Amino acid sequence: MDRNSVGQVTPKKFTFAQKGDPMVLESGRTLGPVDIVYETYGEPDDTRSNAVLICHALSGDAHAAGYHDVHDKRTGWWDTMIGPGKAFDTRKFWVICSNIIGGCKGSTGPSSINPETGEPYGLDFPIITIGDMVDTQKRLIDHLGISRLHAIVGGSMGGFQVLEWSLRYPEMVRSAISIAFCARLSAQGIAFNAVGRSAITSDPNWQNGHYYGEPGPQQGLAVARMIGHITYLSEFLMDSKFGRRLQSADRLSYDFSSEFAVESYLNHKGSTFTERFDANSYLYITKAMDYFDISRAYGPLAEAFAKATARYLFVTYSTDWLFPTEQSREIVRAMLSTGRDVSFVEIESGYGHDAFLIEVEKLDRILSSFLCGIVERDPTGESDERFVCQ
Amino acid sequence: MDRNSVGQVTPKKFTFAQKGDPMVLESGRTLGPVDIVYETYGEPDDTRSNAVLICHALSGDAHAAGYHDVHDKRTGWWDTMIGPGKAFDTRKFWVICSNIIGGCKGSTGPSSINPETGEPYGLDFPIITIGDMVDTQKRLIDHLGISRLHAIVGGSMGGFQVLEWSLRYPEMVRSAISIAFCARLSAQGIAFNAVGRSAITSDPNWQNGHYYGEPGPQQGLAVARMIGHITYLSEFLMDSKFGRRLQSADRLSYDFSSEFAVESYLNHKGSTFTERFDANSYLYITKAMDYFDISRAYGPLAEAFAKATARYLFVTYSTDWLFPTEQSREIVRAMLSTGRDVSFVEIESGYGHDAFLIEVEKLDRILSSFLCGIVERDPTGESDERFVCQ
Numbered sequence: 001m002d003r004n005s006v007g008q009v010t011p012k013k014f015t016f017a018q019k020g021d022p023m024v025l026e027s028g029r030t031l032g033p034v035d036i037v038y039e040t041y042g043e044p045d046d047t048r049s050n051a052v053l054i055c056h057a058l059s060g061d062a063h064a065a066g067y068h069d070v071h072d073k074r075t076g077w078w079d080t081m082i083g084p085g086k087a088f089d090t091r092k093f094w095v096i097c098s099n100i101i102g103g104c105k106g107s108t109g110p111s112s113i114n115p116e117t118g119e120p121y122g123l124d125f126p127i128i129t130i131g132d133m134v135d136t137q138k139r140l141i142d143h144l145g146i147s148r149l150h151a152i153v154g155g156s157m158g159g160f161q162v163l164e165w166s167l168r169y170p171e172m173v174r175s176a177i178s179i180a181f182c183a184r185l186s187a188q189g190i191a192f193n194a195v196g197r198s199a200i201t202s203d204p205n206w207q208n209g210h211y212y213g214e215p216g217p218q219q220g221l222a223v224a225r226m227i228g229h230i231t232y233l234s235e236f237l238m239d240s241k242f243g244r245r246l247q248s249a250d251r252l253s254y255d256f257s258s259e260f261a262v263e264s265y266l267n268h269k270g271s272t273f274t275e276r277f278d279a280n281s282y283l284y285i286t287k288a289m290d291y292f293d294i295s296r297a298y299g300p301l302a303e304a305f306a307k308a309t310a311r312y313l314f315v316t317y318s319t320d321w322l323f324p325t326e327q328s329r330e331i332v333r334a335m336l337s338t339g340r341d342v343s344f345v346e347i348e349s350g351y352g353h354d355a356f357l358i359e360v361e362k363l364d365r366i367l368s369s370f371l372c373g374i375v376e377r378d379p380t381g382e383s384d385e386r387f388v389c390q
Numbered sequence: 391m392d393r394n395s396v397g398q399v400t401p402k403k404f405t406f407a408q409k410g411d412p413m414v415l416e417s418g419r420t421l422g423p424v425d426i427v428y429e430t431y432g433e434p435d436d437t438r439s440n441a442v443l444i445c446h447a448l449s450g451d452a453h454a455a456g457y458h459d460v461h462d463k464r465t466g467w468w469d470t471m472i473g474p475g476k477a478f479d480t481r482k483f484w485v486i487c488s489n490i491i492g493g494c495k496g497s498t499g500p501s502s503i504n505p506e507t508g509e510p511y512g513l514d515f516p517i518i519t520i521g522d523m524v525d526t527q528k529r530l531i532d533h534l535g536i537s538r539l540h541a542i543v544g545g546s547m548g549g550f551q552v553l554e555w556s557l558r559y560p561e562m563v564r565s566a567i568s569i570a571f572c573a574r575l576s577a578q579g580i581a582f583n584a585v586g587r588s589a590i591t592s593d594p595n596w597q598n599g600h601y602y603g604e605p606g607p608q609q610g611l612a613v614a615r616m617i618g619h620i621t622y623l624s625e626f627l628m629d630s631k632f633g634r635r636l637q638s639a640d641r642l643s644y645d646f647s648s649e650f651a652v653e654s655y656l657n658h659k660g661s662t663f664t665e666r667f668d669a670n671s672y673l674y675i676t677k678a679m680d681y682f683d684i685s686r687a688y689g690p691l692a693e694a695f696a697k698a699t700a701r702y703l704f705v706t707y708s709t710d711w712l713f714p715t716e717q718s719r720e721i722v723r724a725m726l727s728t729g730r731d732v733s734f735v736e737i738e739s740g741y742g743h744d745a746f747l748i749e750v751e752k753l754d755r756i757l758s759s760f761l762c763g764i765v766e767r768d769p770t771g772e773s774d775e776r777f778v779c780q
Contacts (some may be wrong), residue, residue: 013655028643028644028745029644042549123646126644130740185626185634186628186629186634187628187629187633187650188628188629188631188652190634190650190653191616191620191628191652191653191656192620193611194616194648194653194657195616195620195656197646198616198656198657198660199589200615201646202593202609202612203592203609204594214634219592219593220590220592223585223589223592226581226585227583227585227590230578230581230585235576235578238577238578238581239576239577239578241577242577243577243633244576244577244580244683245575252417252681254417254419256513256517256673258584260577260580262577263580263581263584264578264585266584266585267579267584267588283646291642293634296634334712337461361580388663
């Protein structure tokens with residue numbers, strides 16, 4: 001066990017929007033009650049001003065660090081970044097990670113019971129947006145008695161939530177860190193998501209979303225995940241990791257088995273994903289990603305960020321072709337044009353989009369420096385001395 | 391009607407490997423009888439030395455130019471390049487295009503009748519390779535009384551066939567033109583094909599390939615085609631053609647309809663493809679592409695091309711990310727290292743991989759010059775004066 005681990009943690013649940021007071025979503029539809037599952041690491045300081053909110057990506061969950069049970073083989077998904085002495089140093093920060101609505105990891109989603117029918121929502125679950133995810137997090141942050149977050153951070157779709165937070169609730173965000181992200185999906189990004197959804201909805205076991213208690217569209221979900229995985233890895237990484245290597249033979253098999261190592265890898269990734277993820281959640285979350293568009297909601301980028309007050313840090317990866325650096329540069333340029341406080345780092349990495357989960361050493365250094373810098377430079381004077389870096 | 395059209399054409403069929411004398415494939419399995427459907431445009435000269443063989447890509451066929459019926463709405467797939475006054479000038483050249491085996495456009499493939507069972511082959515059809523496709527073309531070229539082809543040309547998988555021809559039968563190839571091609575698929579290329587195949591084979595209607603006479607895996611095939619289409623278009627083209635535009639509304643629909651224009655486009659491409667293509671052929675042909683590997687068959691690139699005698703022309707497109715220019719440069723460098731005769735042009739184009747079918751003007755000029763150049767410079771002295779360019 002990593003001696004800098006946060007140790008054993010227990011997920012908590014916060015429920016709001018109870019009967020008679022549902023949450024109104026961006027679509028105009030309502031949802032309630034809403035459960036939010038979350039975890040916390042470290043402790044709040046006296047004024048609860050040391051909170052850091054971690055926003056997870058498509059298939060993530062609230063379990064960002066530590067372990068639930070001493071027998072767990074895997075730690076939380078960003079355990080490398082959260083703990084004593086790590087970037088999100090739990091000796092300084094009160095780190096919170098909550099699970100998005102629409103998912104299948106405890107927060108309310110399409111597999112939750114619809115109180116109106118007593119059955120799982122399925123496709124009766126309303127379409128949700130990144131803004132709706134942020135609104136639920138806001139309710140949780142209020143509930144935890146936090147008036148301003150020291151930092152909000154997230155990679156990929158987590159980075160979308162960070163941007164949305166900083167524009168929707170600017171007064172609550174001291175610093176915003178988006179990693180491997182964009183301000184809106186390109187046509188190609190939408191295309192990949194759309195094909196993934198087609199794979200699911202064309203699986204006859206999908207049954208228009210009402211498959212709970214039955215096998216479900218596992219094959220379609222596996223194909224969707226395989227498509228996603230291609231976009232998460234760089235071409236460089238795929239070539240160096242797999243190349244044209246055969247999985248278990250020297251000679252071509254002349255049949256349709258998954259004989260190339262890269263085929264076998266993708267098949268494995270696809271099938272294991274179906275054991276831990278709900279196909280309807282995949283539909284809802286990718287749709288939320290497609291809808292995310294800073295400019296549609298807040299106007300042209302320069303105008304959108306003119307109202308923002310957070311200190312921003314943007315981190316991209318040189319071989320991320322899903323959300324290429326150039327898309328982030330566009331946001332940086334727009335922000336600089338109106339004098340926003342933004343730092344920008346492109347990390348040289350061969351790992352593609354997934355680098356933020358894999359290549360953590362450089363990221364750790366950058367985030368540590370940035371989080372310290374915030375405290376030292378914080379013009380509000382709210383800083384707790386304990387934050388100042390050694 | 392284009393006044394430079396080749397006009398009305400009639401497909402022809404050549405059958406070989408009759409009972410008792412089957413064709414031996416690279417896998418060691420046999421196939422016979424083998425039908426090859428082909429078309430010809432222009433006329434042979436006295437010595438049949440003016441023949442140009444066109445090799446088609448994944449979903450192409452033998453119908454490269456002209457029309458079959460005066461009521462046809464569409465001409466052959468490369469009609470822009472073949473005809474009087476065009477790059478493949480039918481006043482000079484005898485142009486031949488044959489349909490690959492394994493396909494579903496008339497040549498023998500998985501939907502053909504297996505003489506042993508009287509039923510369609512389905513998955514009893516043997517795995518075929520690019521080399522096998524070339525071998526069947528060689529039989530056709532022999533049958534047509536051609537001892538040496540003036541040129542062989544093809545884009546994408548057609549370009550693979552061109553390379554294979556030039557190495558397998560060097561004495562029969564005066565010039566070889568590969569467009570938007572590579573010497574072997576990268577891991578990412580294999581990955582995209584593998585996911586497409588998974589989409590088909592996980593469709594319950596696929597029934598292990600024996601679906602003829604029944605609905606067939608149309609949904610899986612549509613998803614496979616959608617994946618393919620993403621790789622055929624450049625990100626630039628997708629953004630300029632579709633961007634984040636909605637198909638038929640100003641407001642988000644907040645449902646799972648194909649509301650983005652790019653979604654709608656891909657859905658359309660996917661579903662129309664199922665009307666004209668056989669899912670098993672998609673499996674066999676993509677597998678042949680995955681297997682294609684000049685180095686596996688002929689050694690490192692420099693060594694492989696050391697025996698080649700053709701004059702080569704390689705054309706790539708700046709935004710083709712399926713077969714990027716850099717992969718072709720690698721071949722060019724290897725060829726130059728052993729003094730091969732190779733010309734190389736990267737065309738600036740926003741159209742991505744599909745540019746060879748779309749942006750024909752520049753390509754037409756380059757091919758015309760190259761084809762004339764061959765004749766003027768031909769050291770063999772076999773040139774017919776009629777070829778010399780004006």
